[in-house]
Amino acid sequence: MNFDLKTLELTAAASEKCDLLIALIPEGFKPGKDPLSTLAAQALKNGDLATKAGKSLQLYQPGGAAARRVALVGAGDGAARAVRQALLAVAGAIKAPQTKRVVVCFAGKAQADAVSAAVQAVAEASYVYTTTKSKAEARSLSRCVVGVHSAPDVREAFDTAVALVAGIEFAREWGNRPANHATPTLLADAAKGLAKLPRIQCKVHGPAEVARMGMGAFLAVARGSEEPLRFIELRYNGAAKDKAPVVLVGKGITFDTGGISIKPAPEMDEMKFDMCGAASVLGVFRALGEMQPEINVVGLVPACENMPDGRAVKPGDVVTSMSGQTIEILNTDAEGRLVLCDALTYAARFKPAAVVDIATLTGACVIALGGVRSGLFANNDALAAALQEAGESAQDPCWRMPLDDDYADGLKSNFADMGNVAGRAGGSITAAKFLQKYVGELPWAHLDIAGTAWKGGAAKGSTGRPVGLLVQYLLKQSQAKAPKAPKLPKADRPATAVGSPSLSPLRARTGKAAPAVRAPKSGAA
The missing domain is CATH 3.40.220.10 (Leucine Aminopeptidase, subunit E, domain 1)
Incomplete structure (x- = not known):
């Protein structure tokens, strides 16, 4: 259109x-x-x-x-x-x-x-x-x-909205696809397609590379599926190389049966939406490719299925995460936090200005906030305020939830450094407290979109949220003075491509939109 x-x-x-x-x-x-x-x-x-x-x-x-x-x-x-x-x-x-x-x-x-x-x-x-x-x-x-x-007075807002629509619809498309048409491999192919847009690069890590990196929690979730996992790494280089990036981490569980702690059958089909966090990250990059703001952004997507075959991780198993911390898996249906924790550890290598993870993480957040606002958890007041303001501006609102240390008490384990669940009470908060253990002092926020990423019933389908919130936040950050990334020892530096010099938005420079990126056809490898 x-x-x-x-x-x-x-x-x-x-x-x-x-x-x-x-x-x-x-x-x-x-x-x-x-x-x-x-x-x-x-x-x-x-x-x-x-x-x-x-x-x-x-x-x-x-x-x-x-x-x-x-x-x-x-x-x-x-x-x-x-x-x-x-x-x-x-x-x-x-x-x-x-x-x-x-x-x-x-x-x-x-x-x-x-x-x-x-x-x-x-x-x-x-x-x-x-x-x-x-x-x-x-x-x-x-x-x-x-x-x-007066068209000239609102031209910038109009162009931004058109680009945002491209991102939202990209996220909706992949969120709506059935799990057999949105496997981890197909999701990775969609990410590779985004690299056709200016300033965007994509790298995809397979099971062997993930194992070498020591992502034991991510590997544990993927063990029960015949579909190989994919760890997707996207980069948008819109600013100088010494500008610290914002890292977005999207939960990419392309189908969630619950594993051995299997879910009840009614409405399990909606668990194809469990990768909407990943879809929102892809949607943001689709919009960035059109808008071309002066900011550096990294997108990380741990993608796999959570299935219950004979190799699947069992309740009571202890796994070692990339951070070295051990986790007692008390409930295999609390798998999103397991794939995210390793991705959050990986995110630290980029020395980011901020890390934001996006996940359909807990039913408890749906009970708390319904389908109106996404749950926002953050260890940094300025980051939380910026995200909340962006949500209001984008009509994609969120609501800040508490992160008191007392909520983490239920995660204690007799057999590992922590358990992966802490009971029903305050479930969305204890899930966030689990993730917080993997971010250290980095400015970090967690968006629980379990209630806002899709609708059920007659209107069943992906909403594309929170692409609007995230894009608005990134645009605001691109207009502010970004902090310089600290110098890393040579061995620890992430690989970066040669970036083009800072440019004004593509549409303003050329009068043309960025090249179209089509989703791969169903069944494409």
């Missing part, structure tokens, strides 16, 4: 030929003398339309409009949240098979974040998953024109 931004008042929008014209009517709407404004004013006066966000009046071929259908939609105060709510209220019309060209026109002055919200809402409303359907009807919408009072 293509997006266009135009300087387009409601008067001119009426002459736009399209299948659907959506006029966003804000509070305090001052109608002009054009037919659409007059129509909206009459509907408001007679009570057939309200400016409350999401209230709408849909019309077919009204006089004075070239559009086949017109939707007058209340946009509330015109802020990003209200605009998103307004457009999702007419999602059915946007997604309809006969809708191929849409014009979204702001009848009042459009703020930059509201324009961004409009782009994302149209993309969300029209999204269709087709990969594993034999007779799928693909997204019918091919073009969306966003009309505003």
